[in-house]
Amino acid sequence: MQDAPSRPYHHGDLRRAVIETALDMLRDEKGWQFTLREVARRAGVSHAAPYKHFPDKAALLAELAMIGFDRLRESLSAAKPTAPKSLRDELTKVARAYVAFGTDNPALYRLMYSAEEGQAVGIHLDERALAVFDVLLEILRRGQDAGSIRKRPIEGQAAAGWGLIHGMTMLAIDGLLVSEKVGSAPLDAALSTLVEGLGNPAT
Amino acid sequence: MQDAPSRPYHHGDLRRAVIETALDMLRDEKGWQFTLREVARRAGVSHAAPYKHFPDKAALLAELAMIGFDRLRESLSAAKPTAPKSLRDELTKVARAYVAFGTDNPALYRLMYSAEEGQAVGIHLDERALAVFDVLLEILRRGQDAGSIRKRPIEGQAAAGWGLIHGMTMLAIDGLLVSEKVGSAPLDAALSTLVEGLGNPAT
DNA sequence: ACCTGAACACCGTTCAAGT
DNA sequence: ACCTGAACACCGTTCAAGT
Numbered sequence: 001m002q003d004a005p006s007r008p009y010h011h012g013d014l015r016r017a018v019i020e021t022a023l024d025m026l027r028d029e030k031g032w033q034f035t036l037r038e039v040a041r042r043a044g045v046s047h048a049a050p051y052k053h054f055p056d057k058a059a060l061l062a063e064l065a066m067i068g069f070d071r072l073r074e075s076l077s078a079a080k081p082t083a084p085k086s087l088r089d090e091l092t093k094v095a096r097a098y099v100a101f102g103t104d105n106p107a108l109y110r111l112m113y114s115a116e117e118g119q120a121v122g123i124h125l126d127e128r129a130l131a132v133f134d135v136l137l138e139i140l141r142r143g144q145d146a147g148s149i150r151k152r153p154i155e156g157q158a159a160a161g162w163g164l165i166h167g168m169t170m171l172a173i174d175g176l177l178v179s180e181k182v183g184s185a186p187l188d189a190a191l192s193t194l195v196e197g198l199g200n201p202a203t
Numbered sequence: 204m205q206d207a208p209s210r211p212y213h214h215g216d217l218r219r220a221v222i223e224t225a226l227d228m229l230r231d232e233k234g235w236q237f238t239l240r241e242v243a244r245r246a247g248v249s250h251a252a253p254y255k256h257f258p259d260k261a262a263l264l265a266e267l268a269m270i271g272f273d274r275l276r277e278s279l280s281a282a283k284p285t286a287p288k289s290l291r292d293e294l295t296k297v298a299r300a301y302v303a304f305g306t307d308n309p310a311l312y313r314l315m316y317s318a319e320e321g322q323a324v325g326i327h328l329d330e331r332a333l334a335v336f337d338v339l340l341e342i343l344r345r346g347q348d349a350g351s352i353r354k355r356p357i358e359g360q361a362a363a364g365w366g367l368i369h370g371m372t373m374l375a376i377d378g379l380l381v382s383e384k385v386g387s388a389p390l391d392a393a394l395s396t397l398v399e400g401l402g403n404p405a406t
Numbered sequence: 407a408c409c410t411g412a413a414c415a416c417c418g419t420t421c422a423a424g425t
Numbered sequence: 426a427c428c429t430g431a432a433c434a435c436c437g438t439t440c441a442a443g444t
Contacts, residue, residue, distance in 0.1 A: 014427085014428090035416090035417065035418085036417085036418065036419095037416085037417065037418080045428075045429090046428065046429050046430075047417095047418090047419095047429095048419080048420080048421090048428075048429065048430080049427080049428055049429080051418095051419070051420080052426090052427060052428070056418080056419075057418070057419090113373065113377060129379060150399070152392070152395070152396070153392055155388075155389060155392065156388070156389055156391070156392020156393060156395065156396065157392070157396055159371070159380050159389035159390070159392055159393045160367060160392065160393035160394075160395075160396035160397060162370070162374070162380070163367050163368075163370035163371040163374060163380070163393050164363060164366050164367040164370055164393075164397075165366075165370065166370035166373060166374060167365070167366035167367055167368065167369035167370025167371070167372075167373065168362070168366040168370070169370075170316065170369060170370065170373060171365070171366060171369060174316060176332060177362050177365070177366070185358075185359070186358060186359060186362035187362070188359070189355070189356055189358065189359020189360070189362055189363065190359060190362045190363035190366050190367075191363075192355070192359065192363075193355070193359065193360055193363035193397070193400040193401060194363060194367075194396070194397075194400055195400070196353070196399075196400040197396040197397055197398070197399040197400025197401070198396060198400070201404050217408085217409090238435085238436065238437085239436085239437065239438095240435085240436065240437080248409070248410090249409065249410050249411075250410095250436095250437090250438095251409075251410065251411080251438085251439080251440090252408080252409055252410080254437095254438070254439080255407090255408060255409070256408095259437080259438075260437070260438090
């Protein structure tokens with residue numbers, strides 16, 4: 001955040017500084033392929049210093065991903081209307097907030113889902129990601145109770161919702177479907193389809 | 204494919220060999236972060252040789268991504284039933300083939316969608332990816348004509364379909380939702396929701 | 407025309423040594 | 426307790442030189 005005066009880190013909170021610097025770089029760069037040495041450079045420490053706080057780069061990436069999921073959950077909670085006019089209203093607002101989080105933080109979002117198998121990050125997504133999943137589950141459960149949502153296995157409905165929203169977010173980050181030229185019409189149309197698939201036709 | 208005899212590449216088709224070797228490595232490894240030097244090593248040439256056929260690593264990645272989209276389109280065409288029993292049948296089979304392609308080729312699939320902004324690959328997804336998109340459009344168009352699909356803007360419906368299937372595929376690759384323990388039930392349930400959202404309730 | 411070897415400017419990671 | 430500097434084994438990329 002603030003420009004550190006040129007005196008070297010005597011004893012400051014390097015752990016936090018490394019995380020903040022990395023988050024800044026995630027904001028600037030488009031990919032999450034930043035280098036640990038560059039983080040150390042910007043933080044004003046030697047390239048070996050971060051190893052006193054993180055066992056390796058993957059551990060830092062995992063920490064960043066966790067922070068990302070926390071922020072995403074906060075964004076979704078903030079976007080959820082306290083007195084929703086309708087199921088459609090509620091789902092649409094949450095879904096838009098989700099996609100907006102992704103397009104606002106493309107590198108961080110990509111990092112969050114590059115975790116687990118195959119990529120650098122080694123966190124188990126299950127824990128944090130399911131917290132996001134739970135936001136969906138809660139809405140759907142309430143909708144089923146109120147009768148505005150079809151009585152179907154709720155996990156499947158939530159899977160459809162998460163899958164669709166995650167997919168739209170990824171495509172939007174890639175500049176596909178949702179872009180400046182196209183606008184958010186495809187997203188809204190996709191949400192309509194989802195809501196029609198979830199919604200109870202009897203109402 | 205075949206073990207090259209130990210004599211060095213006199214004049215063989217190194218370009219193809221590099222691509223084949225890279226595809227092999229994509230099959231073995233889980234991420235697409237293979238190194239160009241390792242490709243050269245396995246192909247039995249010096250680490251500088253590939254530069255005679257590709258300007259840089261990104262160019263090779265772009266080529267691989269294009270091959271991936273071609274193969275995906277072939278998989279989808281092959282999976283599309285010639286005489287579908289119903290819209291649901293057709294959509295389900297294509298969608299399952301799509302997800303299966305992703306889980307069978309996780310590294311390649313990730314690479315395909317790591318393109319464009321932010322990541323290493325520099326291809327414009329629009330061209331090839333839209334060929335996949337077109338498979339969906341064709342099914343939906345036919346469904347709307349036959350009356351089995353709601354008359355809604357077809358781009359929005361295709362966006363919903365692509366987004367959901369892409370999202371489910373990504374989550375499946377990450378071991379979320381669709382995994383060995385859980386099975387493909389969430390995928391099928393999500394497809395049901397999609398089909399209910401797309402399908403004409405009048406039929 | 408196609409490939410090699412050495413070289414350059416980087417990485418991630420380790421470790422003895424400094425304060 | 427926390428950080429540095431040098432070192433190791435790698436990268437991607439370039440380029441003169443080889444066949």
